[in-house]
Amino acid sequence: KDLTMSCSYFELLEGALHQINRLTHSLKYFYTGAFNVQNFPEFVAVGLVDDAQIDYYDSNIQRCVPKQDWMKNNTDDNYWERQTQWLMGTQQTIYFSLGINHYNQFELLVSPSVDLPSVSFLQKSSSSPVSCHATGFYPNRAVMFWRKDGEEIHDSVEILPNNDGTFQMSFEIDLSSVAPEDWNKYECVFQLSGVREDIVHTLEKPRIRSNKSNDNKWIIVVVAGVVVAVVALLGLTGVIGFIIYKKKKNGERRIFYLSFTVF
Numbered sequence: 001k002d003l004t005m006s007c008s009y010f011e012l013l014e015g016a017l018h019q020i021n022r023l024t025h026s027l028k029y030f031y032t033g034a035f036n037v038q039n040f041p042e043f044v045a046v047g048l049v050d051d052a053q054i055d056y057y058d059s060n061i062q063r064c065v066p067k068q069d070w071m072k073n074n075t076d077d078n079y080w081e082r083q084t085q086w087l088m089g090t091q092q093t094i095y096f097s098l099g100i101n102h103y104n105q106f107e108l109l110v111s112p113s114v115d116l117p118s119v120s121f122l123q124k125s126s127s128s129p130v131s132c133h134a135t136g137f138y139p140n141r142a143v144m145f146w147r148k149d150g151e152e153i154h155d156s157v158e159i160l161p162n163n164d165g166t167f168q169m170s171f172e173i174d175l176s177s178v179a180p181e182d183w184n185k186y187e188c189v190f191q192l193s194g195v196r197e198d199i200v201h202t203l204e205k206p207r208i209r210s211n212k213s214n215d216n217k218w219i220i221v222v223v224a225g226v227v228v229a230v231v232a233l234l235g236l237t238g239v240i241g242f243i244i245y246k247k248k249k250n251g252e253r254r255i256f257y258l259s260f261t262v263f
Helices: 003-016 069-073 077-101 180-185 224-234
Strands: 027-033 043-049 052-058 118-123 130-137 142-148 151-153 167-173 186-192 199-202 208-210 219-221 239-247 254-262
Touching: 027 077, 043 077, 052 077, 118 186, 118 199, 130 142, 130 186, 142 167, 180 186
Parallel strands: 118 208
Antiparallel strands: 027 043, 043 052, 118 130, 130 167, 142 151, 142 186, 186 199, 219 239, 239 254
C-alpha cells in the first residue's frame, strides 16, 4: 500500500478516535487468493482496524465497500473509487505472483488443494510389461519413475485427464529378462507438486493386477440360453446342452463345440 493511502486511513482514524486517549492502533489487510474453489471469489481483501473490519473487496463485486458507519460517514465516493482501483491492482499483482512461483508478494506460501493418487501395478499377461498406474491425483504437475537399488529409470510419461477433474498416468517397464525373485528390487516412485514426501510402492507379485485368462485350458459351461434357443428352434421336448470351447493363447479366436441330448 502506498504512503498516500496509508495516510488517508490514519487521518480517518485520528478523526474518529480523537476523544480516545493516545493508544497504539493497528491497520491490517488480509488477502485471499482461491482458484478452482466453487462459490468463492478468486480474490478477497479485508481491512481491519484494531481487529474490527472496516472495508471489503472481492473479485466478484469488484468494488471496495465500507463495513463501519464511521468509515462511510467520513469518506466520499472518490475515496472508495481510489480504494477500488488500488485493490484491483493488488488483485492483478497477486495473480501474477501466484502464476510465477506460487508465492504472493509477502512471501507467504500458497498451498492449493492436493489430491493423492491411487497407485497400482497392472500386467496384461505373464509376458507383458508391468505398468505402474496412478490415478485420481491433482494437480497435474507430477513425475513418475521406476527405481532399482537407488538407480532411477526415467522416460517420457503422459498425464491424462479423468472425467472428475483429476488426472492419471502410467509407466511401463519390461521385466522379461529379470528373475521373478528379483522383481521386489523395483520400486514405482510418484512425486506430486505440493507434497513433500514421495509416494513409493515396491513391486511385489501378489500386488500385480492382471486380466490374463487360464490359457490352453478347456472350459465346460452349461448354457441355459442356448438350450432354450434350441428348444424354440427345433420344437424339442427336452434338451440338455453344454458348450466346450478353447480360447487360444493370443486371445484372438475361440473354438466352440455344441452338444445336446434330446429325450
